[in-house]
Amino acid sequence: MMSQDRTVLVFGATGQQGGSVATALQAKGWRVKALVRDPNSDKAKAIAAQGIELVHGDLTDRQSIQAAMIGIYGVFSVQPSSGQGAASGVTDEAEIRYGKTIAETAIANGVHHLVYSSANAVGATKTEIGHFDTKSEIEKYIRSLNILSTIVRPSAFMEILTLPGMGLDQGEFSFFMRPNQPMQFIAVKDIGKIVAGIFADPAKFGSQTIEIAGDTVTGTELAEKFSRTAERPITYHRFSDSLLEQNAFLGGLAKLVDQGRLAGNADIASLRADFPELLTMDEWLAGAGRPALLAAIQANGSEVALR
């Protein structure tokens, strides 16, 4: 059977990762269905216009997920998380429930291949950060089930670097790593390319857990790259000790970066052998990253909005 005859159901297709995956699968000739909670939203209409079939459903409604799985070959599973802030309205318990429900309904409908997107900090031991430990539990559950699965663990997205609140509007960029500490990043677009490659070759990628990233940069290198792209000086400092002490969430993430878990341990050279087009930070900044960076520099400052 060719990919053209097979359908992949994508969760979160109106969001970053799901959108990237849906687009990449479509480009490779797969039929793509997207479970969306509001088919009339602008984003849902935009993906429908792209030729992606919308299935109305909600992660809170198990029956709608069950119904969406009928006739499906592959499933891309990603959940919103508490790490995206209170506005997401998602608790850690809900994230776990959503992840498990997708896996259970996939099995019940004879889905052949489940690809679950986790995060790079997830590992054998707890992180003590809610939205990573949720993923650890979902990963463990998926591995315990009788279904062909692949788990990807993306690094921090390049896109988060231009979110408000990290000083770009003041020419003083701050992030988690120390100035000379390397940290891995991935362009969201590349998550889709990798996941499409995984669905295309289940014999190679099935039953694997793969940490994914496109580049490794230090804080100082990032500031140099930002300065070159924006053609103005941008300095780098780690988030201040007082911020990391006051804000337990950011402090916890900084600790995970120091431990190396959130800084990332993807084998980028071997990923590149399979996916040569993975974007480096320079390539991202020459493309979609550039307008995002320039907009962040021109924005008015606000508190750290990183998630």
Ligand SMILES: NC(=O)c1ccc[n+]([C@@H]2O[C@H](COP(=O)([O-])OP(=O)(O)OC[C@H]3O[C@@H](n4cnc5c(N)ncnc54)[C@H](OP(=O)(O)O)[C@@H]3O)[C@@H](O)[C@H]2O)c1
């Ligand atoms: N940011 C990073 O650097 C990073 C790195 C690794 C992993 N992660 C993880 O990535 C995940 C988020 O992925 P993302 O950034 O792609 O998310 P996103 O862009 O915020 O998109 C979330 C998607 O989930 C959908 N959704 C939310 N609630 C739903 C519900 N009740 N029923 C059905 N669909 C629902 C949204 O649909 P609507 O259009 O209806 O809102 C949207 O399509 C989180 O678990 C996060 O921890 C993030």
